[in-house]
Amino acid sequence: MARKIADCRRFESDSNCSLTIIGEEDEVIATAAAHAALVHGHDDTPELRTALRALLEPEDSYIPGSRATEPFPA
Numbered sequence: 191m192a193r194k195i196a197d198c199r200r201f202e203s204d205s206n207c208s209l210t211i212i213g214e215e216d217e218v219i220a221t222a223a224a225h226a227a228l229v230h231g232h233d234d235t236p237e238l239r240t241a242l243r244a245l246l247e248p249e250d251s252y253i254p255g256s257r258a259t260e261p262f263p264a
């Protein structure tokens with residue numbers, strides 16, 4: 191199973207979060223949901239996890255450094 195990326199650098203945040211999570215999809219979703227709740231004040235709900243799952247990117251699209259930000263859609 192291909193690994194996936196959840197990339198906090200992609201989204202605007204008060205803390206300019208630089209975290210990138212890479213792993214198997216279920217690992218990334220669990221970690222990203224916990225991170226979103228702990229650091230970014232989201233509620234860890236099924237809806238959040240669905241939104242996060244839609245934002246995953248393939249592992250081989252990873253680019254080091256910084257990237258342009260966009261608003262978090264959820």
Ligand SMILES: [Zn+2]
Pocket residue numbers: 198203207208209225229230
């Ligand atoms: Zn973050």
